[in-house]
Amino acid sequence: MSEEEVTGDLRELVYLDNNSVNGYLSSLGEGLEVERGEMEDTTDQVRARTFGGFTFPGIFGGGEVEGSEMSTESLEKQVEITMPYRLQTLREVIRKSGREIKNPANPGVSLSGGDIVEVRGVVEPMSFFRFELAQSVPITINRAYQRLVSAADEVTNDDSNDIEIDIGQHEDTTSDTRINEAFADVSEILNNDRVPIKLKSGGGTFGALLDREQILIPEARAFSQPREYRLFGRIDYVIKMNSLWEPTDTLRLARNYSISDDEIEELSEMLLSVANDNNMDMDDEHMRIEGPAKIVHPIAIYW
Numbered sequence: 001m002s003e004e005e006v007t008g009d010l011r012e013l014v015y016l017d018n019n020s021v022n023g024y025l026s027s028l029g030e031g032l033e034v035e036r037g038e039m040e041d042t043t044d045q046v047r048a049r050t051f052g053g054f055t056f057p058g059i060f061g062g063g064e065v066e067g068s069e070m071s072t073e074s075l076e077k078q079v080e081i082t083m084p085y086r087l088q089t090l091r092e093v094i095r096k097s098g099r100e101i102k103n104p105a106n107p108g109v110s111l112s113g114g115d116i117v118e119v120r121g122v123v124e125p126m127s128f129f130r131f132e133l134a135q136s137v138p139i140t141i142n143r144a145y146q147r148l149v150s151a152a153d154e155v156t157n158d159d160s161n162d163i164e165i166d167i168g169q170h171e172d173t174t175s176d177t178r179i180n181e182a183f184a185d186v187s188e189i190l191n192n193d194r195v196p197i198k199l200k201s202g203g204g205t206f207g208a209l210l211d212r213e214q215i216l217i218p219e220a221r222a223f224s225q226p227r228e229y230r231l232f233g234r235i236d237y238v239i240k241m242n243s244l245w246e247p248t249d250t251l252r253l254a255r256n257y258s259i260s261d262d263e264i265e266e267l268s269e270m271l272l273s274v275a276n277d278n279n280m281d282m283d284d285e286h287m288r289i290e291g292p293a294k295i296v297h298p299i300a301i302y303w
Helices: 018-027 083-096 127-156 175-190 219-223 249-254 261-277
Strands: 013-016 035-045 070-080 116-125 194-201 204-211 227-239 293-302
Touching: 013 083, 018 083, 018 293, 083 293, 116 127, 116 219, 116 293, 127 175, 127 194, 127 219, 127 261, 175 249, 204 227, 249 261
Parallel strands: 204 293
Antiparallel strands: 013 293, 035 070, 116 194, 116 227, 194 204, 227 293
């Protein structure tokens, strides 16, 4: 096999939507290649003299019985075509099709729905997802501590064991802890498995909803702190001046039904109040995105 030149930039992927990559490739006429295989067959064959499945001595000469056996060994060399490779293929197919991958930071670039973009900027989690990430560490530590307390109680209450363990005075069953856990649970429910992020760049403000199942590294490590990433995706729609985008999936949909704006606003104020009580960096700008802004259907996030 001849060596091929490796092209493209080195990327550390944080998020990759496999379904979007395959869907866009298919729409551009590129088939789905799962694997490449090379077949190498070796055949050992012994001459056969048979008739109707029976062997007849001497019919074909020699008076001997000759058996036959055909054995075929298939050696298949498989090279897995990984999804990051498919992502690079998608970028190349887009360019060859004559479409542009736009960089909003470049002068004179205008964006509209359906445009493909690669934008670089600082990414932060939003709304309930932001609260969920901030509370994930203390909640986990508290749960671990409670498990240790429970285990210590079992040891100290065992009459056959003379060991005494001081479990300390830290047992945390306060209402604040229960409220924090409740809001973290509410985040998972309301986000509907799609968590919101905001990206600020020289080309403007962008919002996106990430499918949790497509996030490639632990969420807290990827998004708990502001960090610079590249977002590759397609413009879903544009938020006009003085308009707002509600990042929480269920709440955004609820505006079209029976839940009033006042009820949604009350829930947001409750979240901000709990966040402030826990000294979290969270204010109105983390609750909604104000236009002008663009909402992107994310294909990949990397650095």
